[in-house]
Amino acid sequence: MKNINRLVNFVSQKLLAILLIITLSITVACDPSIDALAFDLPEANSQEDLTPPSAAFSVVEGNDYLTYSFSNQSVSATMYLWEYGDGNSSTGIDGANIYPDEGTYTVTLTATDNLGVSSTYSEEVVVVEPEIPPTLIPVILEPGFDNGNDSRDPWRNSSLGGVIQITGSSGYYEGSNGAKLPDPGSDRIGYQMISEFTPNKTYSLSFKYRFKNDTDDNGLLHVKMLTETNDPADIEANTVGSITFSEDVAGVEALATGTLIFNSGANSSLAIFFYNEFDEAYIDSFEIEALD
Structure with missing residues (x-):
């Protein structure tokens, strides 16, 4: 008997629920003042966003004037679209772009x-190729030794x-005089510190030279570019460029042209250094120019 009562109660509850649903449906259908979609789930933008996103970014220039990166500073956002103003776009958190040429581009x-x-958020990026300053050309004092013995001072x-000698012997110089390195034993050298090099540039040091056949040995003439030193033991370590000329190759009949190509490296000042071995030598008409 108890089971029958329970069954009757269960069926009665179910019937009441069904009748309630039918009644609500009829009421909504018949009463236009009731929103039939009031209980639907909200779509995008259909409810108030309590923490809306705010787009922002900062611009970072690269080492190459055409290359830029963009640091995302947006808040409350999960998706991003970068438009770089040149037709390129991306969807990463941060942006990066290589521009095709100079110009003004709007990044959004x-x-x-x-x-x-x-x-x-948008910001203009002005892409301009930087001007490259001209390579500096250092000034060599007394490059042609034409002021006689006063030319030796620099x-x-x-x-x-020891200091160089000055020669006026015909055929051993250009202009009025030239520098003379007598037979080895006198230990004479030329050394001049010159400034205002542009760092990391390639230069050409040109000059005239000649040997005098005074010994049975083939003379050598060494020309170097050094970082500053006053210690003979440091010459090799301080050398950034060097060239050697041999009497048996250059001959002794006339002035020959010599050229030393070197890179200034990180230096803005370097010294010209020259000396001879085994036979008398002459050098004149120094000139320096930039190759890049």
């Missing part, structure tokens, strides 16, 4: 959150050797 970031709410370094 659209930041969107999970509710579909979007925010945009070429002195008593810590490295």
Whole structure:
């Protein structure tokens, strides 16, 4: 008997629920003042966004003037669209672009959150190729030794050797005079520190030279570019460029042209250093120019 009562109660509850649903449906259908979609789930943008996104970014220039990166500073966003103003776009958190040429480009970031709410931020990027300053050309004092013995003063370094002599012998110089390095034993050298090199540039040091056949040995003439030193033991370590000429190759009949190509490296000042071995030598008409 108890089981029958329970069954009757269960069926009665179910019938009441069904009647209630039918009644509500009829009421909604018959009463236009009731919103039939009031109980639907909200779509994107259909409910208030309490933390809407805010798009923002900062611009970072690269080492190459055409290359830029963009640091995303947006808040409350999960999706991003970068438009770089040159037809390129991306969807990463941060942006990056290589521009095709100089110009003014408008970069736009659209930041969107999970509710579909979007925010945009734009900024102009002005792409300009930087001017490259001309390579500096250092000034060599007394490059042609034409002021007689006074020409020796810029070429002195008593810590490295004796001072050069000056020659006026025909055929051994250009202009009025030239520098003379007598037979070895006198230990004469030329050394001049010159400034205002552009770092990391390639230069050409040209000059005239000649040997005098005074010995049975083939003379050698060494020309170097050094970082500053007053210690003979440091010459090799301080050398950034060097060239050697041999009497048996150059001959002794006339002035020959010599050229030393070197790179200034990180230096803005370097020294010209020259000396001879085994036979008398002459050098004149120094000139320096930039090759790049």
